[in-house]
Amino acid sequence: MSHKSGPLHGEVTVPGDKSVSHRALMFGAIAEGVTHIRGFLEGEDTLATASILGKLGVRFETPSPGERIVHGVGLHGLRGSPDALDCGNAGTGMRLLAGLLAGQAFDSTLVGDESLSRRPMRRVTDPLAQMGASIDTNDGKPPLRIHGGARLHGVTYRPPVASAQIKSALLLAGLYAEGFTEVVEPHPTRDYTESMLKAFGWPIDYSPGRARLEGGHVLHAANVDVPADFSSAAFFIVAACIVPGSSLRLNGVGLNPRRTGLLSALRLMGADIAVENTRTSGGETIADLVVTHAPLHGVSLPEEIVPDMIDEFPALFVAAAVADGTTTIRGAAELRVKESDRIASMANGLKACGASVDELPDGAVIRGGGLRSGSIDSHGDHRIAMSFAVAGLVAEGPIAIGDCANVATSFPGFMELANGVGFRLEPAN
Ligand SMILES: O=C(O)C1=C[C@@H](OP(=O)(O)O)[C@@H](O)[C@H](O)C1
Ligand SMILES: C=C(OP(=O)(O)O)C(=O)O
DSSP states (O other), X not given: OXXXXXXXXXXXXXXBOHHHHHHHHHHHHHSBSEEEEESOOOSHHHHHHHHXXXXXXXXXXXXXXXXXXXXXXXXXXXXXXXXXXXXXXXXHHHXXXXXXXXXXXXXXXXXXXXXXXXXXXXXXXXXXXHTTOXXXXXXXXXXXXXXXXXXXXXXXXXXXXXXXXXXXXXXXXXXTSBSEEEEEOSSOOOOHHHHHHHHTTOOEEEETTEEEEESSOOOBOOEEEOOBOHHHHHHHHHHHHHSTTOEEEEEEEEOOTTTXXXXXXXXXXXXXXXXXEEEXXXXXXXXXXXXXXXXXXXXXXXXXXXXXXXXXXXXXXXXXXXXXXXXXXXXXXXXXXXXXXXXXXXXXXXXXXXXXXXXXXXXXXXXXXXXXXXXXXXXXXXXXXXXXXXXXXXXXXXXXXXXXXXXXXXXXXXXXXXXXXXXEEOOOO
């Protein structure tokens, strides 16, 4: 349950980046030597990836929460597991591991929870098959049965959708392939896989929207400093924008340019967001964000921003619902195949709180105005649940959020951190 609040104040350090944490585990696992990860996300998605790698013979130590020591087994050191490998709720975990496991000598089965079991996997299994992999799906959905022992060869692949998960799955398989694997994207996506490969000493050519590597090299263990997750910071950014009198500081947030579309979108809407102490950590730009309340107005969102803010749309829907005027979002059909159909989940939830929203196949038209109290279903989707926690800050009455246990997939401790800066969240009975 989320209640209307007074101004939000204080400093927040959100947990480590989910994308970087998944990748650090995987590259650490198949590197030669010992990788030390700091700022690791102790979320259910990344814990699922760690547990799978453990079943494949990788040893981890946890000297303290947020820290992992990964004892790499080398490129060919993983061993098969008779158990189904459970990725939980994590699309990133399943799609990247599909690429990694396609190149192994043993068979593997990747399974997921109810939400992940509905998500499309042909986007990775089809191009992996072009590389010579043999993967059975359940009509394009999980489970994925990956047959080991395939001889992979490099391809040049142009994914039809901009997706860092597709690109990363192919690059991971490309480590085991003969020849060159190249991915040319319709729009550049987050480049953590490329930058981490480089940091682990694998030769790779990349520039925004294109990456190319050759199989048969060696990964050398490296230390990884994980930045605070921009996608988790997004809920606090929108919250401080919309609650009158608020000012919040968000420490050490990762500002990979392929992640920060929400900042551009909110600034177009009139937001006041200052970027301070910009620095580099682990090859990534990080900075402190100071977000001060400012009245927002509706916008027609430029479509080129969409891939750079893909996971932040649920939070943006809330900003649009309380802005002055109409916001139009187009070109965001990918939202329909995330942990839930995020266009439908947000449109239905906002309508249940009195907002005027028209769904479009690839977006929505959101007419700003006030929100009333309401009862919404987050469909087990962490980002929907946290977005309505933000909406409750400015709604006339409380917003009851159902089916929200999955918040811990990406943001363990969200409720405590949020209440510490002025949210009024209480657990459902
Ligand atoms: O590569 C990644 O770590 C991710 C890529 C994005 O998915 P797509 O590749 O499906 O766009 C994003 O939505 C997801 O949360 C994390
Ligand atoms: C889409 C997301 O993650 P994944 O695809 O890894 O499930 C997300 O975290 O919003």
